[in-house]
Amino acid sequence: MTKHNTIQIDYTISENNYQLKSLLNIDVLIPKDDSVRLLSQIVEEMNLEELYQTYSRIRGNSVTPRQLLKIVIYANMNKIYSSRKIETSCKRDINFMYLLGGASAPDHSTIARFRSLHFAPVCESLMAQFTNFLGDKNEISKENLFIDGTKIESSANRYTFVWKKVINKNLNKMLDDISSFVLKCENDFGIKVIYKNKIKKYHLKKLLKKLKQLSIEKNIVFVHGKGRRKSLIQKAIEKLNKYINRLKKYTKDLYIMGQKNSYSKTDKDATFMRMKEDHMRNGQLKPAYNVQFGVDSEYIVWVSVGPQPTDTTTLIPFLKSIQKHTGFKYSKVIADSGYESEENYVFLEDNQQLSFLKTSDYEIKKTKNIKMILVERKI
Structure with a gap:
């Protein structure tokens, strides 16, 4: 009796359980x-x-x-x-x-x-092509732009943050220590590498090279481990290597951050900011992105993603971006109180755009006590 492999089916053999099928449209x-x-x-x-x-x-x-x-x-x-x-x-x-x-x-x-x-x-x-396509089809007004945003949490680790303020503080402190260290090397070893009282990275590398040459000339043996006394040159070289490595790390961190105030080690594009969902109720900062949407006639006509922790600083870049790529200059801009600032008001006025920004104290002004105060002032 012939055995057939039911996993690798041979369609050339006619059987009742299988048949050839033509492609469907x-x-x-x-x-x-x-x-x-x-x-x-x-x-x-x-x-x-x-x-x-x-x-x-x-x-x-x-x-x-x-x-x-x-x-x-x-x-x-x-x-x-x-x-x-x-x-x-x-x-x-x-x-x-x-x-x-x-x-x-x-x-x-x-x-x-x-x-x-x-x-x-x-x-x-x-995206600009699609927005212009909607404009050509008269699906959008090109006059009223409604702007709102949301913060989307990154999938990065919450506890891998790097803060620019801390980096700058540690960097300034280290530069002071480096100045004292370089001066000590000049006194102990007679090595002068700095001119006009300015210390740069290549000065430290030059000093490291001269210290290594001096250790070779004096036949200094480098020792490691407990109970072994290190020479003065070995201590200076090890300390200088630590300074150079830390300087490289701080420089790299500042370069990654750019204009941001923080970043996550597991998602370098994310910025730490406060989210609306705060389950712990302690104002915990989380790595996230600030996503802005521009809506016209129920169509999303523009989207931007930025590192800004608040919406206040997103309005001007958003309007400039949509005007640059689509050529649309909306005459009316509508947004909530999160976008209210003197800078935004001045920009919209100079750009001849009518602003409908909800004031931050709008809800307070609707209360009974505030209404009575306003009436008394009018009287």
Whole structure:
């Protein structure tokens, strides 16, 4: 009796349990009013020249950047963010297969590289195209812009924070210690490396090199361990190495922070800020991002992500960004009391934009006592 492998099925053998199936037309299975069709049509009409320029070469048998853009946007529309889950959806979901247009499903690494290396540099340009598309279709007013924001917590560790204030304090203290140390080396070893009373990193490296040369000339033996007495030169070299390493670390931390006041070691783009959800009720700072949204006629026309811990400093950069990329200069700007500041009022007035910013004391002024005071003053 012939045995058949039921795991590796041989379709050339006619059996009752298995039969060959022809490919189905996926287009027939998707409703005419499905959002996936609208998404595909909009992306097909977009100019993706900048996106294609981020590639050095595109293989003919691989998924095109246009198709990758479609599946990434559609995945986000359906709350699918993991590159591995997007890969699985491309293999099982007919809507994703429709967007691929018969091409093979990309693997998760291709999707991850597309989002970080290719899509991220041109995302503002693509968003501006969509906003202009809405403007051309008269779907938005181009006059009233409603702005609001939210803070999204990062997946970074909450206890890996680095503060700029602490770094600057430790750095200034260390520079004072370095000045005393360099002066001591001049007195103990007669080595002078500093001129005009300015200490720089290359001065410390030069001093380290001369100390090592001096240790070789004097045949100094470096010792380690308990009960062994270190020479004066060895102590100076070890201490100088610590200063140089700490100076490198502080310089690197300040470079990573840039204009931010803090960053997380496990997510260097995140900034520590207070969140609305405070379960411990102790004002704990968490690594997060401040995401701003601009809405016009119920469409999100612009989005920005920044490190600002408060909304006050986000308004001006947000308005400048949307005007730069889309060319829209909204005549009316509406926002809540979190955006109220003298600087924002002056900017909107100079830019000839009418502001509708809720005042921070609006709720207080509605109380009975404050109303009575205001009436008395009017009288």
